[in-house]
Amino acid sequence: METLHPMVVHFPIALLMAAWLIETLALLFQRSGWHKISLWNVGLGTLGALAAVLSGRQAMAAAKHSMEIYQVMELHERLGYVVLTLSATIAGWRLFKGDRLGRRSRWLLWGLLTCAVGLMAFSAYLGGRMVYEFGVGGSYGRSSGVEVVQ
Numbered sequence: 221m222e223t224l225h226p227m228v229v230h231f232p233i234a235l236l237m238a239a240w241l242i243e244t245l246a247l248l249f250q251r252s253g254w255h256k257i258s259l260w261n262v263g264l265g266t267l268g269a270l271a272a273v274l275s276g277r278q279a280m281a282a283a284k285h286s287m288e289i290y291q292v293m294e295l296h297e298r299l300g301y302v303v304l305t306l307s308a309t310i311a312g313w314r315l316f317k318g319d320r321l322g323r324r325s326r327w328l329l330w331g332l333l334t335c336a337v338g339l340m341a342f343s344a345y346l347g348g349r350m351v352y353e354f355g356v357g358g359s360y361g362r363s364s365g366v367e368v369v370q
């Protein structure tokens with residue numbers, strides 16, 4: 221394995237998705253205690269996104285790629301920066317306010333978290349395409365030159 225990126229990416233994906241689910245339930249069922257759990261998930265998910273961005277830069281430098289792959293990789297990279305910025309803004313705002321927020325602010329941050337998680341899901345799909353379709357960073361896909369006999 222050339223980089224840490226495939227190991228690291230599971231943390232922001234799992235934590236930010238969990239944060240979204242828990243925050244949604246907290247808002248719908250008005251469970252104030254659940255906001256604290258979602259804040260932990262957003263905070264740790266942001267650290268995970270930072271690790272994914274740093275390891276992603278390393279993966280990109282190590283990856284051999286054509287122009288077609290580069291376009292997918294560049295979009296994946298940009299989405300990674302957007303996800304990190306959004307999650308850091310949400311976590312930072314909530315921590316700065318001691319997580320004492322009105323209902324309007326909570327729904328606004330929920331909207332931002334929904335965007336972050338949606339973009340992250342699309343970016344992860346692109347990451348999977350790079351690895352399993354184009355063979356970047358692995359031995360799968362059409363560019364590996366290996367034929368699988370079943």
Ligand code: HEM
Pocket residue numbers: 223225226229232233269272273274275276277278279280283293296297298299300301303304340343344345346347348350351356357
């Ligand atoms: C929140 C941020 C990010 C997430 C959640 C994420 C997620 C993923 C996922 C799920 C894969 C497929 C891994 C596999 O199936 O083995 C992947 C691959 C990849 N990502 Fe990211 N990524 C992020 C940020 C970045 C950034 C910022 C870059 C570039 C600067 C990048 C570059 C790559 C590259 C080159 C690959 C293919 C090779 C490899 O996995 O080593 N990623 N990413």
